[in-house]
Amino acid sequence: MTPEILIGAPMPPAVVAALEAAFTVHKLWEIEDKAGFFAGAGKRVRGLAASTLAGRIDGALMDRLPALEIISNFGVGYDTVDAVAAAERGIIVTNTPGALDDEVADLTVGLLLATLRQLPQADRFVREGQWPQGPFPLSPTLRGRRIGILGLGAIGKAIAQRLEAFGVEIAYHTRSRKDDVSYGYHDTLIWLAAASDVLIAIVPGGASTRHIVDAEVLAALGADGVFINVARGSVVDQPALIAALQTGTILAAGLDVYQDEPNVPEALIALPNVVLLPHLGSASVHTRAAMGQLVVDNLKTWFADGKPLTPVAETRHLLA
Numbered sequence: 001m002t003p004e005i006l007i008g009a010p011m012p013p014a015v016v017a018a019l020e021a022a023f024t025v026h027k028l029w030e031i032e033d034k035a036g037f038f039a040g041a042g043k044r045v046r047g048l049a050a051s052t053l054a055g056r057i058d059g060a061l062m063d064r065l066p067a068l069e070i071i072s073n074f075g076v077g078y079d080t081v082d083a084v085a086a087a088e089r090g091i092i093v094t095n096t097p098g099a100l101d102d103e104v105a106d107l108t109v110g111l112l113l114a115t116l117r118q119l120p121q122a123d124r125f126v127r128e129g130q131w132p133q134g135p136f137p138l139s140p141t142l143r144g145r146r147i148g149i150l151g152l153g154a155i156g157k158a159i160a161q162r163l164e165a166f167g168v169e170i171a172y173h174t175r176s177r178k179d180d181v182s183y184g185y186h187d188t189l190i191w192l193a194a195a196s197d198v199l200i201a202i203v204p205g206g207a208s209t210r211h212i213v214d215a216e217v218l219a220a221l222g223a224d225g226v227f228i229n230v231a232r233g234s235v236v237d238q239p240a241l242i243a244a245l246q247t248g249t250i251l252a253a254g255l256d257v258y259q260d261e262p263n264v265p266e267a268l269i270a271l272p273n274v275v276l277l278p279h280l281g282s283a284s285v286h287t288r289a290a291m292g293q294l295v296v297d298n299l300k301t302w303f304a305d306g307k308p309l310t311p312v313a314e315t316r317h318l319l320a
Contacts, residue, residue, distance in 0.1 A: 004026065004041065026042075046068060050073045077232060078095045145197040171196065
């Protein structure tokens with residue numbers, strides 16, 4: 001029989017079509033009687049296609065899908081999926097590493113330049129007809145800056161490789177030193193922030209990194225410091241960041257992620273020294289298509305031969 005799949009939230013049409021071609025698909029957002037679904041068809045669901053839009057995928061939800069074998073997550077970050085709870089239940093979790101590394105790295109460099117050179121502010125300056133009254137103020141620069149990268153996984157390395165072309169000094173902080181890079185390593189985030197003029201966050205979300213960028217880290221970054229967040233909103237203490245921007249503790253920030261997306265605090269919106277993006281890291285047609293295909297391929301290979309392409313660390317042992 002064709003395996004039954006639940007899609008937790010809307011995905012690109014091509015992804016949904018590919019899943020419908022291979023499986024019997026249930027779309028949770030279209031089901032009015034969800035209790036009835038879980039009591040009936042939900043007991044036959046063997047695969048779940050998930051994304052951040054689907055909300056938290058926890059043990060309680062998994063228990064409502066007793067036949068569930070695999071959760072295929074749309075995105076490299078899977079902090080909305082309780083992978084430990086999945087492993088305890090023998091459920092494989094997969095994500096989409098590699099498919100979005102270059103796109104996020106490109107966006108990060110663009111966000112850094114936009115923040116330093118105040119490109120959105122300059123655009124508004126022209127559109128609002130202010131140029132005839134005088135030139136746009138001089139901006140800060142990337143020249144001579146020391147870049148600190150919090151997290152040096154595949155995306156962090158791709159960001160660093162791009163920034164090398166700008167002739168800037170690069171250092172990083174992770175839980176352990178990387179043997180395959182020559183960038184400077186700092187044992188603590190405080191030391192990295194103190195040694196940097198730009199701090200870029202590109203670590204996974206979750207309890208271990210929650211508010212890792214706090215008031216102390218921002219103070220160490222200093223009055224000429226710029227904070228760029230392309231990780232998760234939970235990585236930074238958002239009220240502390242707002243206070244640091246308001247008081248001049250740091251110079252500026254470029255943010256693609258927030259604590260309570262899509263809700264952005266008015267205090268952030270009101271600040272002139274912040275560039276705000278609506279979580280665009282991987283949001284190109286090309287990259288979202290590649291991510292979606294990997295979601296589909298993980299499900300197809302699992303049900304074909306029990307060998308998903310990209311299982312996450314917490315559930316990889318289930319394949320041994």
